[in-house]
Amino acid sequence: MEPTHRWIEHTAELQLELHARSEAAIFRQAVLALRELLEEDAGAATGERVERQVEAEATDRGALLAEWLAELVFLAETERLVPDEARDLVVGEHSVTAVVVGRTREPRHLVKAVTYHDLELHRDRDGWRGNVVLDV
Amino acid sequence: MSEPVRVDDTLWEIPAAAREDMRVPARVFADADLLAAIRTDRSLEQLQNVATLPGIVEAAIAMPDIHQGYGFPVGGLAATAPPDGVVSPGGVGYDINCGVRLLATPFTHGELDDRRRGALVEAIARRVPTGAGKGGPLALRGAELDAVLEQGPRWLVEHRDVGSDADVRATESEGCLEGADPRRVSARARERGAGQLGTVGSGNHFIEVQRVEELIDRDMAERFGLRKGQVTVLVHSGSRGLGHQVCTDYVRTMDATLGRHGIVLPDRQLSCAPLDSDEGRAYLAAMAAAANFAWANRHAIAHGVRRAISDVLGADAAAGTRQVYDVAHNVAKLEEHGGRLVCVHRKGATRAFPGQPVFIPGSMGTASYVLAGREGSMARSFGTVCHGAGRRLSRTAAKKQVDGAVLLRELEAGGVAVRAASSRGLAEEAPLAYKDVDAVVRVVEDAGLARRVARLRPIGVVKG
Numbered sequence: 001m002e003p004t005h006r007w008i009e010h011t012a013e014l015q016l017e018l019h020a021r022s023e024a025a026i027f028r029q030a031v032l033a034l035r036e037l038l039e040e041d042a043g044a045a046t047g048e049r050v051e052r053q054v055e056a057e058a059t060d061r062g063a064l065l066a067e068w069l070a071e072l073v074f075l076a077e078t079e080r081l082v083p084d085e086a087r088d089l090v091v092g093e094h095s096v097t098a099v100v101v102g103r104t105r106e107p108r109h110l111v112k113a114v115t116y117h118d119l120e121l122h123r124d125r126d127g128w129r130g131n132v133v134l135d136v
Numbered sequence: 137m138s139e140p141v142r143v144d145d146t147l148w149e150i151p152a153a154a155r156e157d158m159r160v161p162a163r164v165f166a167d168a169d170l171l172a173a174i175r176t177d178r179s180l181e182q183l184q185n186v187a188t189l190p191g192i193v194e195a196a197i198a199m200p201d202i203h204q205g206y207g208f209p210v211g212g213l214a215a216t217a218p219p220d221g222v223v224s225p226g227g228v229g230y231d232i233n234c235g236v237r238l239l240a241t242p243f244t245h246g247e248l249d250d251r252r253r254g255a256l257v258e259a260i261a262r263r264v265p266t267g268a269g270k271g272g273p274l275a276l277r278g279a280e281l282d283a284v285l286e287q288g289p290r291w292l293v294e295h296r297d298v299g300s301d302a303d304v305r306a307t308e309s310e311g312c313l314e315g316a317d318p319r320r321v322s323a324r325a326r327e328r329g330a331g332q333l334g335t336v337g338s339g340n341h342f343i344e345v346q347r348v349e350e351l352i353d354r355d356m357a358e359r360f361g362l363r364k365g366q367v368t369v370l371v372h373s374g375s376r377g378l379g380h381q382v383c384t385d386y387v388r389t390m391d392a393t394l395g396r397h398g399i400v401l402p403d404r405q406l407s408c409a410p411l412d413s414d415e416g417r418a419y420l421a422a423m424a425a426a427a428n429f430a431w432a433n434r435h436a437i438a439h440g441v442r443r444a445i446s447d448v449l450g451a452d453a454a455a456g457t458r459q460v461y462d463v464a465h466n467v468a469k470l471e472e473h474g475g476r477l478v479c480v481h482r483k484g485a486t487r488a489f490p491g492q493p494v495f496i497p498g499s500m501g502t503a504s505y506v507l508a509g510r511e512g513s514m515a516r517s518f519g520t521v522c523h524g525a526g527r528r529l530s531r532t533a534a535k536k537q538v539d540g541a542v543l544l545r546e547l548e549a550g551g552v553a554v555r556a557a558s559s560r561g562l563a564e565e566a567p568l569a570y571k572d573v574d575a576v577v578r579v580v581e582d583a584g585l586a587r588r589v590a591r592l593r594p595i596g597v598v599k600g
Contacts, residue, residue, distance in 0.1 A: 013206060074324060106268070107268050117404070
């Protein structure tokens with residue numbers, strides 16, 4: 001099963017649903033979803049290539065997904081880092097670490113915050129499922 | 137979801153008995169048509185969730201512009217009372233002290249021909265950064281940023297010669313919430329917000345040039361310094377990345393301490409802590425600092441607008457541009473109601489004390505309103521009214537139905553000059569994405585919460 005994501009209708013904000021065979025793939029797919037949101041239809045990748053060691057911590061799986069995305073949101077706003085992929089990603093019981101590779105350029109859009117509303121990350125019949133609502 | 141019961145022509149109630157975990161009723165100010173629109177999303181379920189908060193008093197209350205949010209609905213309020221009452225960062229939202237400021241210029245629509253109207257909108261777009269994370273004209277760090285967090289716009293008047301003391305006096309709480317403590321604002325929040333003072337941001341934030349189309353309450357309009365045909369400028373923005381990060385930090389902190397405080401919630405985004413706990417006090421101090429930053433932000437934006445007016449219409453026109461008022465619509469404040477101190481969370485709701493100016497932006501292409509608070513708001517809604525038209529369609533649905541480029545042409549043809557950072561952003565904020573602002577405002581007037589003073593019509597929009 002290829003990892004997938006989709007954006008679900010929400011009156012004011014954006015709800016992101018993720019599916020993947022493994023938990024690590026959920027976190028990698030979240031990077032691609034965020035890139036799509038930041039980039040819109042920006043076309044070919046431009047900007048200086050950068051790498052950042054990123055670590056997020058939380059006491060449960062759902063919060064770990066939210067905190068992972070919150071780290072990427074922070075980098076996008078403060079360093080103009082539009083992520084392309086997460087390498088060497090390791091998911092632990094209370095943490096996720098990776099080298100986030102991307103390019104520095106002005107994002108077309110920013111995310112205000114990653115909320116804890118309807119937050120989910122759990123196993124389902126086909127693998128793993130994540131759900132998170134972003135304030136845009 | 138439980139059925140709302142009609143209380144009177146403008147008020148509906150879901151009784152506390154509707155759910156075991158509700159401590160108080162959930163009340164909605166709306167007419168039948170607006171209620172039908174409200175019921176198409178999860179707004180009322182979210183309002184019932186708010187009614188479960190420890191220490192909530194009287195009711196969880198929604199205004200007619202309510203729509204689904206995350207945790208709290210947008211367009212509602214909750215008052216909580218010490219000692220058991222909680223403060224919830226989600227009850228304020230990520231954009232702490234998002235709000236609106238109205239400037240009244242000394243010139244009329246008739247004096248602004250199409251060329252100068254376009255030039256003014258262009259000049260505002262040049263003088264005031266808009267869009268995703270754009271850096272502003274006032275990059276403050278360290279002690280200077282601390283001073284703004286503590287003092288709000290007054291520091292800009294005294295140390296940067298930005299705006300005037302009259303502007304500060306014409307601001308809710310004079311642009312400074314007591315108890316602001318920069319030490320409670322994280323390094324990350326400072327980093328996100330440090331370069332953003334004086335910037336509009338993206339999403340639904342904007343600067344709108346308007347004409348006063350109709351005076352509805354002439355006496356009150358005169359008191360607010362408004363006359364028919366006058367050109368006004370409405371600024372809608374908030375605390376930018378700094379406020380977003382403050383809320384992020386404290387939602388996380390309080391989520392982790394719910395168990396210690398024995399709090400059980402139906403939605404994690406309602407995370408909260410008792411008002412008199414360490415976490416509660418720390419959040420209130422950080423939120424106040426972010427609110428002061430937001431008032432300083434709108435103050436700096438207004439300075440940019442005056443410079444744009446000076447560029448196009450001369451220094452006298454800029455000097456004669458007066459601030460009518462500035463109101464917050466995302467904030468928690470300690471206020472006395474019914475003889476007791478309560479923490480009023482307003483999320484997408486505006487303070488409307490009797491006689492106080494209130495501004496209700498419509499959407500691009502539709503009217504905005506100036507209201508004045510009435511006694512009824514103190515009796516029925518903790519001194520609160522609505523904050524806008526309220527979203528009707530999701531951003532995705534709006535983009536499916538509206539082509540940004542087509543909308544731009546339609547607005548221009550309708551006499552609204554538009555400068556937008558993104559056509560997608562423009563489509564997301566299309567007029568059809570919002571409820572009917574006339575109907576929303578009529579409900580708050582009929583409910584006795586506020587009276588209509590003037591209707592404003594857009595003639596130019598600068599959007600992030």
